[in-house]
Amino acid sequence: xxxxxxxxxxxxxxxxxxxxxxxxxMEGDLTEGQVLPSxxxxxxxxxxxxxxxxxxxxxxxxxxxxxxxxxxGTFVAETCQEQLMEERKKDVERAxxxxxxxxxxxxxxxxxxxxxxxxxxxxxxxxx
Numbered sequence: 001x002x003x004x005x006x007x008x009x010x011x012x013x014x015x016x017x018x019x020x021x022x023x024x025x026m027e028g029d030l031t032e033g034q035v036l037p038s039x040x041x042x043x044x045x046x047x048x049x050x051x052x053x054x055x056x057x058x059x060x061x062x063x064x065x066x067x068x069x070x071x072x073g074t075f076v077a078e079t080c081q082e083q084l085m086e087e088r089k090k091d092v093e094r095a096x097x098x099x100x101x102x103x104x105x106x107x108x109x110x111x112x113x114x115x116x117x118x119x120x121x122x123x124x125x126x127x128x
Contacts, residue, residue, distance in 0.1 A: 001030065001037060005046050013048055017056035025065055025076055026084055036066065036074045 003020050005013055024030040036042075039057060043050040057074050060066040064083055068074045096117075103113040 003042070003046060005048065014052050014056040014059065017042075017046075017053065018060055021056070021060055022065060022087060026087055030076045032076055032078045034076045036076070038073060 001021070001024060003017055005016055007013075009016065011019075021030065021036070030036075036057070037045065039050050039053045043053045046053070057066060057068065061068055061074070061077075065077055066074050067077045099117075100113050103116070104110065108116075
C-alpha cells in the first residue's frame with residue numbers, strides 16, 4: 001500500500017490516509033482480509049505521528065472499511081457491496097457538482113448544462 005501525504009493540503013493528514021485507503025479498497029487494490037501496515041510502521045514510513053495513523057484507522061473501522069484484531073493488526077473488512085456503491089456514488093456526485101458549477105461559472109444556463117450532460121450520457125451508452 002502506497003500512501004502519499006500532501007503537507008500543503010487543507011485536508012487533514014488522517015483524512016488523506018482514509019481517502020487513499022478507501023480508494024484502494026474501492027478499486028480492488030486492497031482486498032477483503034488483507035492486512036494494512038501497522039500503525040507504527042505506517043507512521044514511520046510517512047514520517048507522521050502514530051496518533052494520526054491511529055485516528056485514520058479508527059475512523060476507517062468506524063465506517064466499516066477495516067477491522068482491527070488486537071495483537072494481530074488492522075485488516076480490510078468483508079465489505080458490504082452497498083457501502084462500496086454508496087462511496088462510488090458520493091465520488092460521482094462530487095465530480096458532477098464540480099462540472100455543473102464550472103458550467104454555470106462559464107456562463108452556461110442550468111438547461112445548457114443539463115443538455116450537455118444528457119448528450120454525454122447518450123454518447124457513453126451508445127458506445128457500450
